[in-house]
Each structure stands twice: as structure tokens, then as C-alpha cells.
Amino acid sequence: MSNGAAVRDRVRIPRDRARDYSDEMAAQRREFIRQQTGADLAHVSRYSLNPGTLPGNIENFAGVAQVPLGIAGPLRINGEHAQGDFYIPLATTEGTLVSSYNRGMRLLTESGGVKTTVVEEAMQRAPVFVLEDALHGREFGRWVDENFDAIRHQAEATTQFGKLRNIAQFAVGPMRYLRFNYTTGDAAGQNMTGKATYAACEWILKNFPGRILHYYLSGNVDTDKKHSYINLLLTRGKRVVAEAVLRRELMQKYLHIDSLDLVRTRGVQMAGAFMAGSANNGAHSANALAALFIATGQDVANVAESHAAITYSQYLDSGDFYWSVTLPSLIVGTYGGGTGLATQKECLDMLGCYGKGKAQKFAEICAAVVLAGETSLVAAMLHGDWVYAHERLGRNRP
Amino acid sequence: MSNGAAVRDRVRIPRDRARDYSDEMAAQRREFIRQQTGADLAHVSRYSLNPGTLPGNIENFAGVAQVPLGIAGPLRINGEHAQGDFYIPLATTEGTLVSSYNRGMRLLTESGGVKTTVVEEAMQRAPVFVLEDALHGREFGRWVDENFDAIRHQAEATTQFGKLRNIAQFAVGPMRYLRFNYTTGDAAGQNMTGKATYAACEWILKNFPGRILHYYLSGNVDTDKKHSYINLLLTRGKRVVAEAVLRRELMQKYLHIDSLDLVRTRGVQMAGAFMAGSANNGAHSANALAALFIATGQDVANVAESHAAITYSQYLDSGDFYWSVTLPSLIVGTYGGGTGLATQKECLDMLGCYGKGKAQKFAEICAAVVLAGETSLVAAMLHGDWVYAHERLGRNRP
């Protein structure tokens, strides 16, 4: 071919500034893909959402992925914000997921429901400043502490809902990693905190009397879109707890297992998770969260952080079994992001969770659903164990 | 109300054994939700997939979540299995994601493309056996080693494609955690390996001459749906590497940054990730993977494992910059699961990745897309840094 520009144009995905978010452009892009790859995107074209609602959510829009949606419930929740019996929309392609959560919800609901609490909130952006040496780094850190009010003022000037709670500092060599912790209202808050922190950093850069060699808006201790111990310890997004007491008689009747079976199983699972260096000493929080996130327009990449979980359980003197799951870095919003899109808004409506003032309620629901999945899976596993255990073996052993 | 059963029925999600996967039942469920919650699931009802295709993918089907789909590319890949220029379907609601990956793809393509390799495969189910004490545990472990062929025979009898490679053992107290490592053809393989391992465990239970106190089909070292160090080290699913050499002149011309800027930045990011105990010492693999997984019918909960990543980069004597990303636990399939659903199959078709013999190709594409996102994000961050760095500061410092 004689014309490189033409060739290059031929492989560029069609765009159009004036009407980029339109059915026509989506069709053009599908046609382009058909020509380039032979793939017919017929089902991708079958959407009901209005492309005009998509700026800020997608680029090079070409249609939709249709993800099957199942419903589980009711799940009784006795939370601070979530109170009542809920039906849970789960978008997934994994068979048995909906039915497994459904089974757990039934057990929890019959046991009196799930108690839920948001115990902490902190969304981050964590820039890093490189100083001349560690001593200058320490002085820089002190200056940041002393000028916190001014820094907060700069950060909060960029946002209506974001509030800067504090700035945690971590020193390595000549560097200071600063972890800006915000509350972000009903938005998940990544963009809000990025913008606010950038403003704060630029102000620091101008006003710090010493010499700053470099700074990066992220030094990788945020840790955005990544599981980490810092999230497990210091919270990212919301730290939410779901708790329930499973009645011994109910478990014996419905699941044919005893509280002490759960004690034993949990011991084995916790040792395994500890040795493996796992993000979750329970079972499968990610299943609940991925399905809920797709259904309700959350940033699904945040499953990376959100699936971290700490199960803490105890045998009670009553013979019942106390079970809690703590999600230390649940990142959710009910406003902004993908929450207002066509099907996503409908799913939030099912939960009474669309819009402002609903993020804590939605976080509580997420945690309760995770707990339902934990009880369901362990019960299933134990029931199998139970069969042979009673045939061949006593239990008076580790 | 006088009738408890009637009340309970009123809150049960409608089911029907004969025609559970039908438009009618989906409509009944939406109507039920409308009555229970007031939410109108009008858009959820606007799907084109055939409910008859859904058994094995969802229960209590009520419609679909429509997730906007954007297209990025072309991305040149010079892999073992993926070769050529690819257009990448990304299903997301996060603004700028598609355009950011697009920018990275352009840089990589102009630098000659991305080299990709699947370097290892191993999908797991990891049961745990509790013996009388550690000594009996050690003997049990030896017996398992000695009877590996018979165990493999039992496991492989349950599956057409699954092959048991080996059984890794981890001893804690009186327990033996056994990590069954399989190759699983073109399926992600969680169900296949669960079924095969269950058969193997039952055989072990019958044939081990000693006493087994308990066993659980999972001891939490699989580690299914969870990030972990065991996955980072020992692979889960596929271990895939994407590599590229970024040309110094190209970076200077297009990004106004130099190779040595990347050296410096990576040093800062790696120290941060190490201290934070992060699952990824790079930036945001989860963004690429979540969007690709939704588009192509992967199990999105596996973002939990799959987002683990190890970036390794080097400054070359030529002045260019070598950049690699290793995904140690990428869980993908091109057959089974959600891959055959309406829009998902179309997206796999775009990539020439639907069906058998395609899983390695698709894994390579995933890794290449992740690398595109890494280069794009760091370049963006550095470009900001560059501005002020040149105004105020020299660079002859850490």
C-alpha cells in the first residue's frame, strides 16, 4: 500500500466528536469490528440503555455485555442502615452461585437475621514525595503535619462531598509516602480523592520551604485496585462487619451439623489461610461481591481490594455459634460511577439503595450477602464430611 | 395474618421446575420484585440472549445487567498463540478506562508490539486430611506420594480434559493439605478439578490403610477466589508473561519522558508495594481483567486471584526500557462457564478466542492488555511529574 496514513486510518476505531455517544457510532464501531475481525456483534447491539447517558462511563462505546441476573433472598438484615428483608440481584455466569447464596440467606434469616455495621470509612490517594535524604524527609513530614489544615483546605476546595480526615505517613529512605484518607459521601470516591490530593500536592510543592526532588501522585501504597495488607489493616473504602448467631438446633435440624463441627472446621481453614498468605481467611467473598458489583454499577475492578475479609467466629456457652465477617476494604457507591445506568439503577432500586444517603446501607447489604455465602459453603462442605465421619470415625481427635 | 405458610410463600421467589429458564418465569420474578420492593426492572428485561441457554450459568433468572462495552486497539501481540493486531472488548462503567488502555496499546504497538508467553499451568482443588498426629500425617503424605498413579487414575476418570500433574503437600500439625494441580484444557477448570479431587479423596479415604479423622474438600490453600502468596508463588490457572521494549526515542517524542525516568519511578513504586504487602507491585491489572472478564464470560470473581502481578523492568544498555508483567494466577477459559452466552461469545469471536484450543491465546491477550494499561498509567503520572520537575529541580538525587 502506498499510503501509510490511509492504512493507519483504516485500523483506527471510528470516533466522532459531535455524536460519539450515539447508536449510529456504536453501529459504526460494530461494523468496523466485523470488517476487521469477522465477528458479528449482533447481541452486543441489543441494549436498551441510552448512549447519551454514557459519557464519563465508557469510551468507544459499541454496545453492551448482557450478564444474566438472578435473584436471591429474602435476606433479613438488622443493620444500622439496612433494616428488613432484602432481595438481592446477582449478575453472574457461574452456575449454583445464586442458589448457594440463597441457601445461606435462608439459614441466616431463620436464625434471626444478620447484624451489620460500617465501623470505619477512608478512601485514599497516596502520593509519595522524594526528599534529599531521610532527615529532610522527616522534616517534610513534620511540616505536613503542621500544615494539615491548609492542606485540607486545598484538598476539600476541589470537591463537594470529600472530607480529608487525616494524612498517614510512611517513611522509606528519603521518601515520604502520604496516605490521604477521605470520607467521600455516597460515591466510591476514587476520582474525587485523586483530584483533591492532586490539588493538595501542588500546594505542598509550592509552599514547602525545602527542596522536593520529585513527587508522584501515587506511590503504590493507596493501594488502588490491588489487595494489600495496608488495606486489611488501615481500611480502604468502608470497613463493614456482618454478624450472626447460628442456633445449634437449627443447624442440627437443617444442616445435620453441630456447632462444634464449625469450631473444628474453622480452625483448619484459618491455619490454611494463614500459611497461604491469603487475602481472606474465610471462603469466597469475591463471588458475592463480583455479582453484586456488576448488577449495581460498582467498579468491578475493586473486587481486587474488596474481597479481603477476616472471619472471626466463636463457640458460645449456649452451644450456639457466633459468626462474623469483616470486610476491611469494601469500595462501593450509590451515586456517580455506573450507579445511574439503566439496569444498574434498577438493581439499586430493588435494594432501596440508589442515590444519596444510601452508601452505608448498600455496604451493609454487601457484607450480609458475603456472610450468607460463607455459611452456605461451609455447611455444604461439612455435610459431606459428616457422612463419612459418622460411618467410620470418632471425633475425639484433632 | 392467620396462615404462616401462605405468608412464607408470598416472600418466596417464584420458581417452576418445568420452565424455570423461560421469558415467562423471568417476567414473573420481575413482577414479584416489583410487588415486594417497588422496583421496576424494565431495562433488566431487555435482553436478547435465550433463557434456554442459561442452565448451568444462573438460577432464578430475571433478566440481564447491561454493561457498556467499549473497544480499544489495535494492540500488536507477538505471542506463541496470539499473533497479530487485536481489538479488545472492554465492559466497564469506569470513564477513561478504555481510552487509557487505548493509549497504552498505541505506545506498545508502535514499539513493535508485546511478546507473550504462558509459562506454566496449574488449576487446583486443595483438600486437607486430618490425621492422628504429625507423624501419622507424614506417613499419610508418603502413602499419597507412593499411590500417586492410582490417585491420578481416580481423579482423571471423572473428566475428559483435566489432567492431574502433581499433588503438592503442606504439613501443619496433624494435617496434610494436599494441593492437586491440574491442567484443564480450555476451561477455567474449577468445577472439573473439584469433581476430580472429590473422587480422588473418596478413594484415598477408602484405601488408606491408616486412620483418617476428617477431611475437607478445601483446606483454604487452593486458594479459590482469594489472592494469596501461594498463588503468587505456585501459580493458579495460568502464569503468563507479557514483555515489551519501549524505545527511548519514542518515549521522548510521544511522552516527553526518558528511560531513566521510568527506572526512578519503578523504584519508588516497588518500594511502596513491598511495604504495603500488595498483590501487585505494578499499577492496575484489575482494571483490564475485570473489563475483559465481563465482556468474555469469565468468572468475574476470579479477578480476586487474577489481579496478582509482578512487574519486572530493566534499563537496557541501548537506553531503551524493558518492561514485563507476570500474571501468576490468571484464571480464564474459552470453553464452558459463561463463554458461550450471547454477547460473551461475540466478544471472544472478536479476539478469535471462542472454543477449544484457544485458552492460551486468550491468556496471552489478557496479559498484553494488562501491560498496555501499566505503560499508559505510569506515562500519565510521569508526564505530570515531568512538568514541575523541569521547572524547579535537578535530577541528580534519589
Added chain:
Amino acid sequence: MSNGAAVRDRVRIPRDRARDYSDEMAAQRREFIRQQTGADLAHVSRYSLNPGTLPGNIENFAGVAQVPLGIAGPLRINGEHAQGDFYIPLATTEGTLVSSYNRGMRLLTESGGVKTTVVEEAMQRAPVFVLEDALHGREFGRWVDENFDAIRHQAEATTQFGKLRNIAQFAVGPMRYLRFNYTTGDAAGQNMTGKATYAACEWILKNFPGRILHYYLSGNVDTDKKHSYINLLLTRGKRVVAEAVLRRELMQKYLHIDSLDLVRTRGVQMAGAFMAGSANNGAHSANALAALFIATGQDVANVAESHAAITYSQYLDSGDFYWSVTLPSLIVGTYGGGTGLATQKECLDMLGCYGKGKAQKFAEICAAVVLAGETSLVAAMLHGDWVYAHERLGRNRP
């Protein structure tokens, strides 16, 4: 034998309230051991310390372990508190350790010395309170925050030197882990903080208006005598940085290596450490610390926490190589513990570090010695690499 009590007495290690710390009782115990085990503790008996100085340091005293002491140096340190050329006492039985550190000290000293800074201090005791549920836990946490001054008053009343800086909180289920952070003057401070925190907890127990189900003086997030990510992030004991710039010409002349060799090597080592989930992305801090700790009367078990280290290095535009080591949880004291014992005090005297007002100086020396070992080991490894690399290979590759 007819008399159980007599039998039992015969196997009891001899004690004597009145003169338990005497040469005679030590001799009796050695004789007892000779009778019980046949072992002659002749060398163990050859000590010069005064047993009367040992209460508070040992029980059932029987003699000493003689650990060979070598001397390395001089090491030039340009710290805040440690300034000058130091000779370093290293008690070890590992051949080449002293000479290897010696080589590193020479390189660093000729490069101008090591800059050292204590950037943070916090010694902990971390009790955990179990409340009725997560909501009560959150309220308890708020009450602790609101009553911090009173709590601090209680804690500080028990100690002359300990100052309670803050109480960090970590919520899991119905629990609140409280991490009491102290500065402890020149003592390592574990006992001081334990006593102070106990007083504070008892006060909390009496004064908190709600119901506390249980509390434990340690909830395992201190994390005493254990490496942990919480220490890496949030400091335990002292966070100390040692920094140096290695001159390119010096390295080429003495080590036959180039700065860019170090860049490449560090990249490889950091990727390995990250994947392995290591406590130290450098080489062998534990060697320096164990040998220094034995020599100077530190609690050697604290090598567990203290060996955590973060290496951060950079290639400079000058062609030189910046190298820093950050020890985030160095636990040392120059007062109390074993610091006043006969040989230990002498070793501290060698460093000008015995007694009050010296702990920061000693911490700086520890970090400088660690850095010397890092440079020495990598140089040795690289030099081997260099040999064959020049024979067979180019370097223009990752």
C-alpha cells in the same frame, strides 16, 4: 521408689531464695545437670560477670555461653546522633561474617560514610477488647478516643520514661484491637509498655460505661517477637534509615562493577523478594543485627522484628548509585535489659552508647552496619557475575 515427692524433688533444678544469684548456686545447678545428663559444664562456669548483677536478666543461672567477639571497622557514620568513625563489636560463630561486614564498611567509609536518621519511634503493647457486637465495638472505640487523655494519664503514671503517643484502633467483628504506641526513652521498652498498658486497660475496664465481654493484654497485633506487615508499615521500636552514595569510580576501581550493574541486580532481587513475601527486599540484615544484639545485651529474640528491612536505591544522573536501607522495626535500648552486664556494657562503651541518651545513636549505628553488609554481599555476588558476563555475554538485555 516409694516416695513420689522425693523423686520429683530429685529432678527439680536447685533453687535457693536467699542466694539464688551466686556462684555457689550456679555450681550446684551445673552439678545437678552433670548428674542428670552427664554433661560437664566446665566452660560454662568460666565467667567473669558478677551473678549478683543478674536478677531481672535470668533465672536458674548456671554460667554463661561464651560467644566469640570480632571487631569490624572503622565505619564512618554521619548521623544525627552517631558521628565519626566507629569500631563495631560483632558476636557470632559464623565464619566470614566479620570480614564481610568489614569490607562493606571500607567501601562505605571511602565513599564518604553513611548518613543515618531515626525517622520514627513507637513501641507497643496491643490489647484487644471484645464487645457485644461490632456496633458496640465502634462506640467503645469512640469512647477510647474521647478519653485518650485520661487513658494516657493512667498509662504514664506507671513509668518514668514511657510516653503514650497515640492509640491506633483496628476493628474485627465485635473486637477492637488497640495498639498503644509509646516512646520509651533509652530502653527497648517492652516491659514498660506492658505495665503501662495493663494499667490503662484496667482503668478502661472500670470506667467504660458499656459492657466489655473480655479483654486480653495482647491481641497479637503488637506483634511482639514476630515479623509482621503491621511492623513494616507502622513501626515497632525505631524506624531508622541508613543512606550512602556509592561513587561510580570507586566501584569500578575496587569492585570492578558499574552503577548500572547494581541497578540490574537490585531489580532482580526486588522481584524475588516481592514474590517470596519476604520480610526484607535486601539481603541479610539479620546477620548484622544478631551479632550486634548479642554483643551489646539487646533482646536477641527481637531479631524477629528487627530484621525487616526495605532497600530503596536509585541510579543518579551523576552515574553514582544511591543506596538506602530502612529498618522499620528496630528494637534496641542502651539502658536496662542486658545492656549493663559485664561484656555487654564494654561493647556499648566501644560505641560510646552505654546508658541514657544513647538509644538513637545506637539505632543509627545498627542501621549503618546493616547497610555495610548489604553493599558487601551484593558486590561479592556481582563480582562473580561479572567474570563470566564479560567472557560470554553482552549486557544489552533484561
Added chain:
Amino acid sequence: MSNGAAVRDRVRIPRDRARDYSDEMAAQRREFIRQQTGADLAHVSRYSLNPGTLPGNIENFAGVAQVPLGIAGPLRINGEHAQGDFYIPLATTEGTLVSSYNRGMRLLTESGGVKTTVVEEAMQRAPVFVLEDALHGREFGRWVDENFDAIRHQAEATTQFGKLRNIAQFAVGPMRYLRFNYTTGDAAGQNMTGKATYAACEWILKNFPGRILHYYLSGNVDTDKKHSYINLLLTRGKRVVAEAVLRRELMQKYLHIDSLDLVRTRGVQMAGAFMAGSANNGAHSANALAALFIATGQDVANVAESHAAITYSQYLDSGDFYWSVTLPSLIVGTYGGGTGLATQKECLDMLGCYGKGKAQKFAEICAAVVLAGETSLVAAMLHGDWVYAHERLGRNRP
């Protein structure tokens, strides 16, 4: 000063090739230190060991550190190799350490003793090879597997006792980290494995038909002198288990605590350790190991690896409490290193552990002592808890 060389000589620590390991040279060095620093090393000079035994253990010998030695016991051990009642030499300066372990030993001994088992052995050196790209890395890995017998031959030719079990491989980018796993007889084995692996690497370098860009004898996944998840999972040195069943009546009688108190406490401690990312979900293994290591001539820096521990416990149907500690990376030897030095050999003799054929026995003793410390500390903590718990509170809560 006019003469630089003279100045430099004046600050050099005295050496003498002919008689470097002599009382005279030790005295010269102490005198040198006195002149340079003013410190009088009078007690350091009071040793009974023969300097002529020290080559291979220390350089620049100047005397000894005298570490107080206390004795605890008897501790009943029912191991494979350690059988009987043992008196344990503990070298420490930490008050209460000996008496606390003593208390635990008594409880365990009265409960019938500790069962101990070495369940796995593997000492490492882990070189890394850098290939041209990931594909070449994979091929290199395959070649290593295919040539394992030849590689083993090369490695084993350098050592009398070291046996190469297998080579584990870990791929990152273009690199292959090879973890050579050896058994090392009765030596800890770091030097032996380093030498053997070096020979193997040089052979690989000569014989691999492809191109190797670089190799380093350590790629930081050994992970020598560092705690890591790879050690926790894959063993370093010896993996040893100590187990005991604590009788309910004994605990009630002596400790005033019940089995269910231990169940509850362990739950709290394990959640804390998991969240903190701790190397040990128990309490204080490092205390036992540091004191034992100093007394018996182990490489004390290996406390870094050795203190990793996994506690696994269970409530038994009998009402008793099963308690196990697994040390996954215990590094000990009874031959070579510092084991033959004057006092160290005596302490090994106390245990019947000096010389060949004793390393497993000694490893079992170490684990048993660790378990004694765990029981003692938790009992002490619980006893405090017990007091107020009975005054104010019921126990029917988490």
C-alpha cells in the same frame, strides 16, 4: 598529618596472618580498641575457649560476649528422636524468660509430654537465571528439569553430606528463579548448599545450549536470613511439629482456666495475627529459639527464618485441648558452625545432641520448647482475664 598511609594504618584493626587466632592478637585488638575508643574490654578478655578453635567461626577475634545461661526443665518429650526428660539451656538477658518456659514445661510434662516430629527437610540456595525472554526462560526451565540428574551430580560432588532433592522453579518475566532443595545431614547447611549450587550453576552456564544473559547465585527467594511466605509454605531447614493434649482437669486445677477459654483466646489471637500479616499466629517462638540458638552455637541470625510458626489447636470431644505448633523453617545443626565451641558443645551435650546423627533430635527439642512457651504465656494472660471475667461478666458472648 603528613603521612596518609600511616594515618590509615593507625586506624586499621591489627591482624597477623601467622598467629591471628591467638590470645596475643586478641589482646592487641582490645588494646587497639582501648586506644581508639577508650573502652576497656576487661570482661571480654575473660574467656576459656581456645582461640585456635575459632578459624571458620570469627575474624578479628578479640574475646567473647558472656551471655548468662539459665536452665529450665525437665521437659518430657515423646518424639521420634528426642525421647525422655530434658533440661534446656537458655542463654538470654531477658528476665522471666527462663521461669516462664519452666512453667510451660511443667504443664506439658504433667499432661504427658510433648510429641514431636520432623515432617520435612529442605535447605536452599536459590540462584536466578536471566534469559532473553519468558519463552526462552520456559525452555531453560524445561532443560533444567531434563538435566536434573547431571545437575545433581555436579552439586553433590562438592559435598559429603548434602543431597539435592529437587529444584523448584519460579518464573518472573524473562527470569527463572531456581530453588535448589537439599538435605544436609547434621549441619544447618547454608555453606554446603551455597557451594554445591554454585558448582551446579557453573555447569549449567557451560552446558545450557541457549543464551544465558546473567545469573546470580541468589535471587532472593532462598530466602536466607529473612522471614518469608515461601519459607512458611515450602520449608527452609526443618519443618517440625510439636503437639500436646492439655487435660481439662489439670488446667482447671493448676491454671484455673477451661478448655473453652483457650478456644476463645486462640480465635482472637489468630484473627489478630492474620490481619497483622504476622510470621507467627502464636505468641513468642523467637524467645525460645534465640536463647537456645545462643546456648548451642546455632547461627543466631536464623532466628529470622526460624521464628515463623503456625499454631493449630482444637477442642476435643473429651473436653481436653489439643495444641500444636509447626515450625516450618527451623534452621539448626549439631555439627559444624558454632556447635563445637567450648560452651556451645557443653550445652549440646546437656541435650545429648552434639555431633552427627543428632540434628533431628535437636530440632524436635526446639519445637517442644517453643510449645512450652506458648502454653505458659497464654495461661498467664488468661489467668488475668479470668479474674475480672468472673467478677463482672457472663461468657455467653463472642
